[in-house]
């Protein structure tokens with residue numbers, strides 16, 4: 001159990017009401033919980049961009065499997081990357097389109113590097129990287 005500190009925050013009424021409105025329906029018991037999540041995410045994202053600490057990246061790629069050698073190119077990049085590929089999932093979305101979800105782990109800068117290469121590969125229609133870190137305990 002962590003010791004809780006209370007602190008006061010001043011902000012414009014319309015900003016606060018916009019915030020309350022935006023977290024409405026997200027399942028938070030109260031405003032403090034939502035603010036705690038924002039602070040944790042801020043700290044994780046700071047860690048993620050530092051480069052030298054270990055982070056986890058989840059990359060999603062949507063592509064047309066008919067593009068010549070694209071699956072091979074993407075697999076080859078993962079084999080050669082300086083990160084650990086923990087898992088990858090391939091879903092055939094429809095007749096031609098595939099979704100690939102790849103979980104990678106490594107230094108923040110390397111995770112960004114390989115994710116950027118995968119996403120920028122010719123033929124990938126849409127790619128996203130979500131980063132997180134296991135090291136923030138609170």
Ligand code: NI
Nearest residue numbers: 065091092098
């Ligand atoms: Ni497929």
